[in-house]
Amino acid sequence: MFTKFLFCVFDRDHDGRLDRSDIVHMSSCLIDVAQFVYVLTIHMNDSPDIYADNILQKNDNNKNNQIDYFQQEDFINWCSTDSLIEELLALIFQICHVVLGLRPSTKQDEITIVKQFLRREQYPFFEAQPSVSSKTYHWINCNRSTSKPGSSWYLISMDWWLRWESSASLSSSTVNSTEPIGATIHKRNSFTKLNKLTNISDNKREPGDIDNSLLIDKNSTNNTRIINDDCVQLKLGLRRNIHFEMVPESLWLFLRKHYRCNGPAICRKVTNRKRINKPELDLYPLLIKIYRNQNLSPQQMQSIATNTTTNNNNSSHSMFFVYPLLNYVSASIFSSGSSSNSMSNNTQRHYLACLYFVSPYQTVRTLAEELSRKFGKSLDEIRIWIRYSEKVNTLAVSTHRIVNGVQSTATSSFIRACMAFCYITIPSLEHPLNKLQLYTLCAQTAYLNQSLSQGDGFFKMAITLLSDFPKQIEIDGKLVSSDKYLYESITNIMSTLVVVPDNPDAGVLYLAHGLNNVINQMKCFDDTSETRAMLAMNMLCLLSTQIQTFLPYHVLKVESNDTLYGNDESFLNEIHQRLSRICEQIIQMLKDLANTNPKRQSTLALEFFNRLIAHGDLNQPKCIKFAVNLWNLAQKSLNPDAQKLAKRILNHIEARSVHDKSFKRLSELILGNINDTSQSSSLSNFT
Known part of the structure; x- marks a missing residue:
């Protein structure tokens, strides 16, 4: 027929x-x-x-x-x-059943049709054909709708799939004997595995409803509505043929005609692995959260304000406002201190509506069109908003990881857009420490993605913020001194500046120079605080690192100052001059502490000594003399913690002295083995 x-x-x-x-x-x-x-x-x-x-x-x-x-x-x-x-x-026989909807006459026919259809559609994902040229293979993949980027595949739990395979007691030999594709396509047989997992009576039972609950991350779906099959979050570490089987959309619709689905369906999109010219299923795409506006009554807003107060007591980083990604539409800001009397009768609030996955092939336009269809709104009514707390930097870093640091025009534009969005939105934050940390993080992300001008811009904003930083900040609902947090944040900035290349139009280490000037002028440090002196010592470490022929670390595809300057004499002279000025500042700080706080003087002298032996040239007589004077000064009034540090430093010196003559000389001097009349603990001898 x-x-x-x-x-x-x-x-x-x-x-x-x-x-x-x-x-x-x-x-x-x-x-x-x-x-x-x-x-x-x-x-x-x-x-x-x-x-x-x-x-x-x-x-x-x-x-x-x-x-x-x-x-x-x-x-x-x-x-x-x-x-x-x-x-x-x-x-034709398969298409009549799978596409046109004919019902197979027997269960055995159903399984045979599905398996033959599936083997063919899965071939570009898992099989290779050595005899076929890459050009032909690429043409076949591009002309097959199920392997094109963006096409949909559905996941089915392996537990249900094995029950379905065994429902007709179909042996593997029967399937292979009716398979027209023959030896060109091979798929791992699951019946051996099935026999180990189930007994004979289980093999004859009906598969029942499709249940994918074993694949779903239950913590992600408890309180959030899922609007699309591809917005279901999966457990980590899932693998095909072990945890799930994947079927194209047409085959999923065929199975759904005969079996109900208990719970959400799980859909994933196809992406293309460019390096090996092979499609793959994007099991774990980027997750974003969709918020919607809602008009709330004063009573509802009062309830929200009460809950906000509770949440703020638990976390200092709770923020109840959002920022627009498109059109930069302003959003309402709600704080725990708002009074219900000051609220309008119809106040807008953004609330979490659903989850949504963004795959690498998807654009903001397609996302807006998708939301327009899902929520029944016109495209003109759709505004895409994003809360900064969702970490735009994560998108930029994820993009960097996906492309392995090799940026195309499209990915570079996307990353610049992310960084521009951060640059615009960070000033709206109220907590100064959050702003400082985010500026630093964004600068590091920009440098990682070779966006040097944006990285410099973020650091300029961070340095400007430091000039007016408050003495006290709120942490966990309490006002505390900002010294500790400033020291950690500024040191983090310095560690990044090690690899930041200079702007040819701005001068030698202009960011480090500006940071040092701000540290000297910061009013948030008390006279009794040692933070300013410690930061000055860290600046010495930063500058001395720049003198090295090769920097200790680099950012991929970013040429740092060791490449730009090399051993340029004018560059080295400029660094030495700055080192001398900073040393003079630290010595003056130690002198000022001589009468007011001798213990703090000894502690800072020990910290200075520790950095000097790590970064200084102890082969120079002046340097080793200076180090001995610092050591003698540090021994005057050490507290117990500083004494432990001094002991560890001394052990380090003794270990280095075995192979390093300069450390051997230093060890002899500080232990008093040589009667060196030139050494003195007087600060007047510091040069």
Whole structure:
């Protein structure tokens, strides 16, 4: 019946026979079928004309090669000998059931149809064909809708899949014997695994409803509505053939006609692995949260304000406002101190509406169109908002990781947009420490993605913020001194400045120079605070690192100052001059503490000594003399913690002295083994 149907299809002029033009057209179609079903060794290199000549030669009535047409009987006889016709008939049989909706006559037919259909569609993801050129393989993948980027595949729990496979007691040999794709496509048989997991009675039971609960991260769906099948969060570490099977959308719809789905369906999109020219399923795309506006009554707002107070007591980073990503529409800001009397009758509030996944191929435009369809709103009504607390930097860093640091025009533009958004929104934050930390983080993210000008801009904003930093900040609902947090944040900035290249138009280490000037002028440090002196010592470490021929670390594809300057004499002279000035500042701070706080003087002298032996040139007589004077000063009034530090430093010096003559000399001097009359603890000898 099917062969007669095919004869009518290929008889384009309906004259009751297939002439040579019809057979050439049929040959072209069969070659396409061979590529579509991955039977790539059959007539792969034949042209339709050569294939048509081979077909005509097989006509039993064409003994003298004078007949260039097929009668219906000739065509039917030939179909029984050609393997591609069998592939075409099997393909039509599958499409009639999977696409057109015919119900299989038996459970065994259902499983055979699904497995043959699935093997073919999964082939670009998991199989390789050494005999096929990469160009041909790429053409096949690009012309197959299920392997194109953006196409949808559904996940099915392996637990249900194994029960479904065994529901007809179908043996692996039965499946393979009816499989037309044969040896060109291989899939791991799950029946051996099934026999280990289930007994005979389990194999004969019905699979029941499709249940994917074992794949879903339950913590992510407790309080958040899911608006789309591809917005279901999965457990980490899931693997195909172990935890799930993947089926294309058409096959999922076919199965859903016969089996109910208990719980949400799980859909994932296809992305393309460019380096190996192979598609893959994006199991863990980027997750964003969608917020909606809601008009609230004064009573509802009073309840929210009460809850806000409770939440703020638990976390100092709770922020109840959002920032617009498009059009920069201002959002309402709600704080715990707001009074219900000051609220309007219809106050807008942003609330978490649903989760949404953004795949690498998706744009903001497609996201807006998707939301427009899901929520039944026109595109003009859609505004995409983003809360800064959702960490835009994560998007930029994730992009850097996905492209392995090799930025294209599109990814560079995306990262610059992320950084620009951060630059605009950070000033709206109220907590100064949050602003300082975010400026630093954004600068580091910008440098990581080779966006040097944006990184410099963030550090300029951070340095400007330091000039007016308050003496006290609120941490966990309490006012505390900002010294400790400033020391950590500024030291973090300095560690980044090690690899930041200079701007040719701004001068040598202009960011470090500006940071040092601000540290000297900061009013938030008390006279009794040692933070300013400690930061000055850290600045010494930063500057001395710049003198090294090779910096201790680098950022990929960012040329730091060791590459830009090398051993440039003017650059080294400028660094030495700054080092001298900072040393003079620290010595003056130690002198000022001589009468007011000797213990603090000793502690700072020990810290200075520790940095000097780590970064100074102890082969220079002046340097080793200076180090000995600092050590003697530090021993005067050390507290218990400083004494422990001094002991660790001394052990380090003794260990280094075994292989380093300069440390051996220093060890002898500070231990008093040599009566060096030149050493003195007087600060007047510091130069």
